[in-house]
Amino acid sequence: MRMFRLACLATAMLAAAPLTARAEMRAEVLHWWTSGGESAAVKVFADKFTEAGGTWVDSAIAGGQAARTAGINRIVGGNPPTAMQFNTGKQFDELVANGLLADLDAVAAEGKWQDVLPPALTEAITRDGKVYAIPVNIHGINWLWYNKKLFDEHGLAEPTSWAEVAAAGEKLKEAGLIGLAQGGQPWQERSLFNAMLVGDAGTDLYYRIYRDGDQEAVRSDGFRKVADLFKQLQGLTDAGSPGRNWNDATAMVLTGKAGMQVIGDWAKGEFTAAGQVAGQDYGCAIVGQGGYLMGGDVFVFPVVDDAASANETQATLAEVMFAPETQIAFNTIKGSVPSRLDVDVSGMDACAQKGAAALKDPARQVPTTDFLISPDLSGALDDVITQFWNNQGMTTDQFVEQFIGAMQAAG
Amino acid sequence: MVTARSPAAASAHALGGRAEARPARWRRQLGAKLALLPLTAVVIVVYLGCMLWTVRLSFSSSKLLPVQDWAGLQQYGRLFANDRFLVSAINIGIFGVLFIGGCLVFGFLLAVFIDQRVRAEGVLRTVFLFPHAMSLVVTGLAWQWFLNPTLGLQKLVRDLGFAGFTFDWIVNQQMVIYTLVIAGIWQASGLVMAILLAGLRGVDEDLWKAARVDGIPAWRVYLSIALPLIGPMVVTATVLLAVQVVKLYDLVVAMTRGGPGIASEVPAKFVMDHLFERNNIGLATAAATMMLVTVVAILAPWIYARYVRETGRCP
Numbered sequence: 001m002r003m004f005r006l007a008c009l010a011t012a013m014l015a016a017a018p019l020t021a022r023a024e025m026r027a028e029v030l031h032w033w034t035s036g037g038e039s040a041a042v043k044v045f046a047d048k049f050t051e052a053g054g055t056w057v058d059s060a061i062a063g064g065q066a067a068r069t070a071g072i073n074r075i076v077g078g079n080p081p082t083a084m085q086f087n088t089g090k091q092f093d094e095l096v097a098n099g100l101l102a103d104l105d106a107v108a109a110e111g112k113w114q115d116v117l118p119p120a121l122t123e124a125i126t127r128d129g130k131v132y133a134i135p136v137n138i139h140g141i142n143w144l145w146y147n148k149k150l151f152d153e154h155g156l157a158e159p160t161s162w163a164e165v166a167a168a169g170e171k172l173k174e175a176g177l178i179g180l181a182q183g184g185q186p187w188q189e190r191s192l193f194n195a196m197l198v199g200d201a202g203t204d205l206y207y208r209i210y211r212d213g214d215q216e217a218v219r220s221d222g223f224r225k226v227a228d229l230f231k232q233l234q235g236l237t238d239a240g241s242p243g244r245n246w247n248d249a250t251a252m253v254l255t256g257k258a259g260m261q262v263i264g265d266w267a268k269g270e271f272t273a274a275g276q277v278a279g280q281d282y283g284c285a286i287v288g289q290g291g292y293l294m295g296g297d298v299f300v301f302p303v304v305d306d307a308a309s310a311n312e313t314q315a316t317l318a319e320v321m322f323a324p325e326t327q328i329a330f331n332t333i334k335g336s337v338p339s340r341l342d343v344d345v346s347g348m349d350a351c352a353q354k355g356a357a358a359l360k361d362p363a364r365q366v367p368t369t370d371f372l373i374s375p376d377l378s379g380a381l382d383d384v385i386t387q388f389w390n391n392q393g394m395t396t397d398q399f400v401e402q403f404i405g406a407m408q409a410a411g
Numbered sequence: 412m413v414t415a416r417s418p419a420a421a422s423a424h425a426l427g428g429r430a431e432a433r434p435a436r437w438r439r440q441l442g443a444k445l446a447l448l449p450l451t452a453v454v455i456v457v458y459l460g461c462m463l464w465t466v467r468l469s470f471s472s473s474k475l476l477p478v479q480d481w482a483g484l485q486q487y488g489r490l491f492a493n494d495r496f497l498v499s500a501i502n503i504g505i506f507g508v509l510f511i512g513g514c515l516v517f518g519f520l521l522a523v524f525i526d527q528r529v530r531a532e533g534v535l536r537t538v539f540l541f542p543h544a545m546s547l548v549v550t551g552l553a554w555q556w557f558l559n560p561t562l563g564l565q566k567l568v569r570d571l572g573f574a575g576f577t578f579d580w581i582v583n584q585q586m587v588i589y590t591l592v593i594a595g596i597w598q599a600s601g602l603v604m605a606i607l608l609a610g611l612r613g614v615d616e617d618l619w620k621a622a623r624v625d626g627i628p629a630w631r632v633y634l635s636i637a638l639p640l641i642g643p644m645v646v647t648a649t650v651l652l653a654v655q656v657v658k659l660y661d662l663v664v665a666m667t668r669g670g671p672g673i674a675s676e677v678p679a680k681f682v683m684d685h686l687f688e689r690n691n692i693g694l695a696t697a698a699a700t701m702m703l704v705t706v707v708a709i710l711a712p713w714i715y716a717r718y719v720r721e722t723g724r725c726p
Contacts, residue, residue: 065687065688068687069687072475076476091690093475094474094475094476094690095475098476184582184670184671185668185670186670238561239560239561239579239582240559240560240561240562240582241582242581242582242667242670242671243555243559243581243582243666243667243668243670243671374474374690375688375689375690375691376474376685376689376690376691376694378689379684379685379688379689379691380689383494383495383673386670386671386672386673387494387672387673389672390584390670390671390672390674391584391672402494405492409489409492409493410691
């Protein structure tokens with residue numbers, strides 16, 4: 001109902017847009033941050049932009065998929081919003097290739113983005129030497145969240161390797177608890193698998209598979225070991241897992257029904273909402289060799305017809321979004337880490353500090369698969385991973401062959 | 412459809428036979444034709460145009476945006492090598508047969524039951540028809556909760572003391588498609604009941620009296636006399652159900668999201684996912700074209716038997 005209302009609101013706003021008088025700096029921003037915490041976070045942007053003398057027109061469309069579809073249709077149809085959200089990665093590649101996005105080189109050079117962003121992020125927003133997007137946050141997607149009370153009760157320490165995660169899960173399972181709370185949706189299964197790949201097999205193998213498309217790497221022992229471990233973790237989940245939403249799985253951890261969950265740092269919002277404190281009621285860890293899988297959101301600026309005034313608006317908006325104080329305020333509410341590394345994060349919670357510390361080390365900055373492979377290949381691999389996770393009869397050999405098959409078909 | 416068209420054609424012949432002034436008739440037809448013109452344009456441009464556009468794109472290498480290049484049968488090659496599409500095709504076959512069959516049988520039994528002039532008929536009719544008035548997204552979600560082994564029926568029965576009770580079809584890859592069938596039948600058999608009940612009420616009372624005089628049992632009358640008489644109603648219901656089968660999407664998204672794994676994927680979901688989420692318009696339109704081809708392949712013999720051959724035989 002709420003989503004519907006928001007959608008109505010957004011539609012009404014779109015309809016009303018041409019009627020309102022054109023203010024000097026009027027920015028219509030299309031995004032999909034509609035949940036309570038998210039819209040509070042986006043309000044930080046709106047307020048800062050208003051302070052800078054602009055008018056923020058909010059076009060919130062519930063659901064990333066729906067929002068991207070609506071935005072792309074508007075851009076292609078010649079009625080683009082001033083700014084539009086994407087996930088960091090390859091989602092806007094074709095828009096750049098077709099000359100539909102404005103480049104931000106001037107703003108980026110002035111703000112010295114290159115010096116403050118992690119290199120992988122700079123690469124992710126650059127196409128043919130030009131900057132086309134502004135990264136506003138970094139979500140770590142390979143976090144292990146665990147219930148501290150349960151771990152203490154059963155004499156378990158924070159796992160440092162994926163084998164230890166499996167062992168801890170087995171122990172909790174013997175005690176009649178659910179070892180691993182898993183949301184049984186393909187994207188969550190993919191997140192878990194990639195977290196294990198980076199943590200257990202290491203970043204080199206991860207890059208060889210996803211960046212270089214090396215099919216031999218899929219046949220390696222490292223990959224097969226991760227696959228076996230992945231299957232072992234599947235045995236630690238409960239029968240109700242298939243189809244479950246991530247936040248329902250998080251709720252199982254924070255109520256003590258399940259011991260652990262592997263999910264991005266947006267889960268922190270759930271713990272916070274339940275009044276739990278990081279490092280006290282729940283723990284967070286990057287398991288394994290330490291690669292920090294970075295996902296996140298960017299805003300792109302479509303080419304607008306009356307370029308002169310629009311360019312100024314877009315430049316101001318980009319500056320406002322990237323300013324250090326905006327970054328801190330926004331990311332504190334959003335649960336993510338600032339995309340720029342030169343800000344002071346000491347005021348943020350224990351897990352955010354852990355994440356920010358991990359990001360200081362360039363060797364630990366690992367982009368998610370969204371940066372490296374096309375949505376097409378990503379989806380094809382999702383199909384394979386979810387089959388392996390759910391189909392008891394599927395062997396590791398079959399999984400390897402199907403994984404390679406997907407890389408060949410969609411590559 | 413044939414029943415709707417032939418009386419109209421017959422009356423037109425009757426009018427023509429009467430001595431009506433030619434220009435007047437022509438003018439009247441002109442008005443009707445003009446009124447139909449926008450509709451015809453919409454059908455040709457929007458429906459047929461989009462259909463051809465879709466087929467055209469299925470031979471291109473379109474990804475996020477449509478491109479007009481020529482990729483030959485590449486997308487079809489990939490489509491038929493795709494596990495998920497094959498599973499979808501099998502699933503829609505299983506679902507289609509069981510769903511249509513189940514709805515017809517169950518709907519007919521409900522209609523017969525109501526036809527016994529039971530008490531509170533109005534209430535029961537509403538109750539049976541009610542599921543159809545609700546969105547599949549809502550009922551799908553409710554079914555998901557009900558069938559979830561850790562929340563719904565299984566937990567309830569186990570909590571009642573039957574610890575060995577297991578009903579986990581929705582998380583079982585082999586059985587999950589049947590949960591969709593169950594939910595679908597529950598949702599749509601009320602509609603079949605309403606259609607067939609209207610038919611049963613139209614059966615001549617005299618036939619019943621005659622059958623009673625001959626001492627024929629009621630079930631036999633229903634099967635051998637009433638059912639053939641309401642044949643057109645059964646056809647109508649079947650067509651309506653078949654349309655639901657082809658466009659099956661929302662129920663799957665709400666209930667299983669195609670899972671566990673890819674066990675309950677269906678073609679419409681394949682198309683939607685590739686069209687939007689996976690930025691692969693080429694593959695999505697190839698799948699959509701295959702759906703169209705299948706529907707046409709099923710409809711063509713029927714249309715031929717129903718219209719072409721009939722009119723060919725008696726000019």
